[in-house]
Amino acid sequence: MTTSSSGFTETDLGRTRRARRIGRMLTDTHPDAHCELDHSNPLELAVATILSAQCTDKKVNEVTPKLFARYPTAADYAGADRAELEELIRPTGFYRNKTDSLMKLGQALVERHGGQVPGRLADLVELPGIGRKTANVILGNAFDVPGITVDTHFQRLVQRWRLTAETDPVKIEHAIGALFPRRDWTMLSHRIIFHGRRVCHARKPACGACTLVKLCPSYGTGPTEPAAAAKLLKGPRARDLAVAAGVDPELVPVQAVVAEAP
Numbered sequence: 653m654t655t656s657s658s659g660f661t662e663t664d665l666g667r668t669r670r671a672r673r674i675g676r677m678l679t680d681t682h683p684d685a686h687c688e689l690d691h692s693n694p695l696e697l698a699v700a701t702i703l704s705a706q707c708t709d710k711k712v713n714e715v716t717p718k719l720f721a722r723y724p725t726a727a728d729y730a731g732a733d734r735a736e737l738e739e740l741i742r743p744t745g746f747y748r749n750k751t752d753s754l755m756k757l758g759q760a761l762v763e764r765h766g767g768q769v770p771g772r773l774a775d776l777v778e779l780p781g782i783g784r785k786t787a788n789v790i791l792g793n794a795f796d797v798p799g800i801t802v803d804t805h806f807q808r809l810v811q812r813w814r815l816t817a818e819t820d821p822v823k824i825e826h827a828i829g830a831l832f833p834r835r836d837w838t839m840l841s842h843r844i845i846f847h848g849r850r851v852c853h854a855r856k857p858a859c860g861a862c863t864l865v866k867l868c869p870s871y872g873t874g875p876t877e878p879a880a881a882a883k884l885l886k887g888p889r890a891r892d893l894a895v896a897a898g899v900d901p902e903l904v905p906v907q908a909v910v911a912e913a914p
Contacts, residue, residue: 660814660869671815671831674867678843680897681863682850684889685842687793689713690881694769694794695761696720699729701789702753702781705746715743726767729758752783771795784822792838800825801841805848812852850887858884861899879903886911 662670678685688709691697696716703712709775719740723729729737738751746861751801756778762766769790776787788799800806802821810816832840851858857874860881865871882903885893890908891901 662814666781667815668831670867671813671828674813674815674864675832675836675840675843677863677867678840678847681893682843682846685839685846687789687842689789690716691794692720694771694790695726697790697794698757698779698782698786699723699754701786702757703741703744703750705750706746712744715741723758726758726761726769729754732763734759746825750781756780757782765849769794772795773797773799784825788825788841792841796838798834798837799841800829800837801845802828803845803856805845805852806841808854809844809848809852812857812868812873813864850890851885851893853884853886856884858882861885861894861897861903863893863897883908 687697689697689704690713691698691700698714699719700716703715712808722740723732723737732751732755734751734755737754738747741747741750741754744750760779761769765775770779771791773784773787773791776782776790777784782790785801785803788801791797792799792801802824807819807821807824810824810828811819815831816824817825818824818827828840831835848866851862853874857870858881859865859868859871859874860876860878860879861884862868862871874884878899882894882899882901883905885891885904886910887893890904890911894901894904
């Protein structure tokens with residue numbers, strides 16, 4: 653039995669059951685959930701994930717087609733002209749640091765792994781620019797190895813849902829992993845991140861237009877009135893999300909449908 657600072661009390665079994673129900677509801681709510689970084693192989697995904705730090709996936713996807721065409725192999729990054737690489741990735745921000753990471757990543761892959769991105773967590777986290785979060789993204793989406801990606805959206809939502817009181821990303825990863833079958837970890841991560849970007853926003857979540865109303869102990873953090881909540885939905889499926897929550901889709905403004913999910 654655990655009691656949070658807000659007075660919310662739940663047994664461990666109750667939390668597991670509620671977590672699984674949340675997982676099933678998210679499967680229905682976000683059938684389009686996927687990795688939003690465009691890539692066609694593990695190296696491209698590793699590069700895109702490094703570029704995504706402090707940058708939107710949309711901006712990364714605008715930059716990577718030219719980048720991937722110019723540097724198709726790890727050796728190409730290892731031997732890149734620094735000024736040219738910096739210029740190509742400049743729109744993603746922090747381009748000098750990211751250039752360092754990409755060139756060192758290329759060198760490490762060539763020297764340690766024959767130019768190939770390894771498919772083991774222990775090897776990935778030893779690479780320049782690759783932390784545990786990035787490693788799990790690569791494993792889950794390029795190698796089909798289940799992994800939980802604890803980004804800011806994931807951390808915010810599992811804490812709002814009172815699924816864990818942990819604040820350290822690695823401890824959050826293990827705590828949430830224990831609530832769900834391992835085979836579900838990768839897609840669960842995508843669905844939670846989709847929900848965080850489109851519905852359960854940091855400052856003002858769309859509580860009144862959310863499919864998790866009956867499962868969320870933080871219901872009421874954002875507006876509960878459907879008309880106000882519907883205006884907060886974002887993304888191309890914003891009106892579908894309203895319908896799924898039992899809200900009139902006409903309440904979703906046109907700009908919400910074309911808005912970029914943050």
